[in-house]
Amino acid sequence: MYALDALRNMKAGQVLQVIADCPQSFKSVPEEVVKHGYTLVKEPEKKGHDLYFVIKVTS
Template structure:
């Protein structure tokens, strides 16, 4: 199902420690229109603890979380 989801916007955050990836994700999500999807790519391993829960707490829908090597990928719908 999530493979057919095409992100409207991409946010790549590499080399930044937490909580910056989670903060940047929430800032980006605020600028999206309802129904739009943000793809977040980060190498911050601790983001798995922050980004999904922060997104849900702000009323956003986490569509997918995947990992390839050190890279984490999130698809989040506003």
Template sequence: MKIEEIIPDFRLDMQGEPCPYPAFNALEAMKDLQKGQILEVISDCPQSINNIPADAKAHGYKVLDVDSSGPTIRYIIKK
């Protein structure tokens, strides 16, 4: 499946929030998802590129994509 074909089940917009809040809130949101569901996280915090993927993997979630090509960073994470 191509990344363009993935339709997230939920979206978490963390623009304007400083780190570590995007990573913390992403992990909190993942708790509410069912196995197999996908969360999209949008952040403009530069440090989140290190925190969100590492924290997601450490908690057993799969990071499907990280897109930092624009002014925000888009994370696609599967539970």
């Protein structure tokens, strides 16, 4: 997942917005965020076919 690569290069406190169009992302993105030690800032938001995730680097 490209988002994980981007998050690895970010500093604590920075936020990344991820936009996905795959329905499986609704489950997989939050799971991967927690698994890798990041924080999902708010619940995923659906707009049309797109899913929006806001992820914060915590450490």
